[in-house]
Amino acid sequence: MATVFAFVNFLVFCMTAQSAPRPEVIDLGYGLDDKTQFWPGTQRFNVTLELRVKNKSGIPWLAMNTFETSDHIGTHVDAPFHFNEKGWKIGEIPLHRFMVRGVLIDVSNKVKGNNDFVLEREDIKEWESQHGIIPDESIVLFRFGWSSRYYDNRTAYFGFGNSNSSIMNYPSLSKDAAKYIVECGNVFGVGVDTPSLDPGKVVSGEAHQTLLGAQIFGIENLNLENDALPATGFMLHVLPMKITHGTGAPCRVIAFLGHRVRRL
Ligand SMILES: *[C@@H]1O[C@H](CO)[C@@H](O)[C@H](O)[C@H]1NC(C)=O
Ligand SMILES: *[C@@H]1O[C@H](CO)[C@@H](O)[C@H](O)[C@H]1NC(C)=O
Ligand SMILES: *[C@@H]1O[C@H](CO)[C@@H](O)[C@H](O)[C@H]1NC(C)=O
Ligand SMILES: *[C@@H]1O[C@H](CO)[C@@H](O)[C@H](O)[C@H]1NC(C)=O
Ligand SMILES: [Zn+2]
Numbered sequence: 001m002a003t004v005f006a007f008v009n010f011l012v013f014c015m016t017a018q019s020a021p022r023p024e025v026i027d028l029g030y031g032l033d034d035k036t037q038f039w040p041g042t043q044r045f046n047v048t049l050e051l052r053v054k055n056k057s058g059i060p061w062l063a064m065n066t067f068e069t070s071d072h073i074g075t076h077v078d079a080p081f082h083f084n085e086k087g088w089k090i091g092e093i094p095l096h097r098f099m100v101r102g103v104l105i106d107v108s109n110k111v112k113g114n115n116d117f118v119l120e121r122e123d124i125k126e127w128e129s130q131h132g133i134i135p136d137e138s139i140v141l142f143r144f145g146w147s148s149r150y151y152d153n154r155t156a157y158f159g160f161g162n163s164n165s166s167i168m169n170y171p172s173l174s175k176d177a178a179k180y181i182v183e184c185g186n187v188f189g190v191g192v193d194t195p196s197l198d199p200g201k202v203v204s205g206e207a208h209q210t211l212l213g214a215q216i217f218g219i220e221n222l223n224l225e226n227d228a229l230p231a232t233g234f235m236l237h238v239l240p241m242k243i244t245h246g247t248g249a250p251c252r253v254i255a256f257l258g259h260r261v262r263r264l
Contacts, residue, residue: 026226028141028191028236028253029075032067035151037195037221040158040168042070072248077189077240078197078218082247083208087215090246097188097217101138102236102255103131104229108145115159117144117171118199121180131231139189139219139236140181144171146194147225159200168200175206182214189238191219191253219253229255 030036038044051064071090072078080087105127111117119142124134134140149157159169172194173181181187190197190211197218198207211218219238235256240249 024228024257026229026255026257028222028224028226028229028255029251030150030221030223032069032074032250036074037150037154037157038070038074039072039195042072043068045069045073069250070248071243071246071250072220073250075219075221075223075253076248076250077238078208078212078220078248079246080212080215080217082218083205083212084215087212088217089244090240090249091242091244093217093240097137098236098238098240100188100236101135101232102141102234103134103138103232104141104143104224104234106143106231108143111144111146111171113145115169115171115200118174119144119171119177120174121176124177124180127231134181134184134187136184136186138187139191139238140187141191141219141222141224141229141236142173142193143224144192144194146170147223150221150223158195168195170194170196170200172196172199172202173207174199175202175210178207178210181216182210187216189217189219191222191238193222193224194220196220219251222253228257230257233257 032045036045046068048066050066051062053062054060056062077090079090079093081089105124107119107123110123128134146157157170161167172192178197181190197211197220198205208218237254237256238251240246240251243249
């Protein structure tokens with residue numbers, strides 16, 4: 001009898017396991033094409049259709065492309081080496097740092113489209129008072145509500161001045177906010193839905209220097225339009241193209257919702 005019960009329990013276990021919902025997957029990156037945002041003055045993403053052959057040598061169809069690009073293009077990882085001479089290049093960042101839990105600090109209701117907004121330490125502490133401290137070995141994402149401008153209007157996305165296009169203005173992190181992330185002790189990466197870890201008007205890259213100086217990688221031009229992404233309780237896979245000596249690399253960023261957050 002006990003054996004029968006054990007067997008029934010086993011069946012119930014199997015059925016439950018099978019009917020468990022598939023984790024929801026959210027793409028947090030943009031595609032690479034001729035609309036891809038590029039840093040002013042750097043090589044934009046440029047595809048040449050190299051080969052299009054129909055029905056030749058017994059091959060019905062054959063296609064190949066060539067592309068050239070800055071290593072900081074579209075949704076991309078900033079390797080520590082970008083601002084830290086002794087920092088990791090893309091190929092040197094330990095792989096496990098790209099597959100960890102994520103948290104989302106959403107300040108879009110404070111930004112309200114204001115190009116001058118700068119995120120401060122207090123904004124992070126306020127989030128922590130509601131959601132708990134930033135977990136160890138995590139990637140911290142910041143939503144400024146900037147993604148809606150990504151495809152629309154390059155002038156609006158970068159906040160270019162009307163008379164002088166070398167002046168930019170969009171929100172991001174203050175140096176002190178970056179310092180706070182470093183002080184957290186063991187954050188692996190920081191991502192933003194704007195062109196840079198530093199606000200557009202900060203030309204000395206203070207947040208970059210602070211974060212990358214501590215071997216914390218950056219993710220820029222994230223697509224954070226999807227409202228389904230919660231504040232906590234999701235996993236991230238950040239997969240930069242494995243450019244061995246890259247100072248940065250275009251990447252896929254994927255959030256996994258609805259399954260137990262665990263250490264990989
Ligand atoms: C794109 O690449 C092609 C082929 O190398 C080149 O002729 C063209 O000028 C490039 N365009 C841009 C915008 O970089
Ligand atoms: C492909 O090429 C062969 C040889 O030239 C020809 O006989 C055949 O009709 C072609 N097929 C198509 C689908 O064009
Ligand atoms: C793009 O944004 C700028 C700055 O917000 C604005 O002045 C301009 O009219 C916009 N252009 C288009 C085509 O929407
Ligand atoms: C544009 O801004 C840059 C950086 O502040 C400055 O060096 C340059 O002189 C300005 N150009 C014009 C035409 O105002
Ligand atoms: Zn970058």
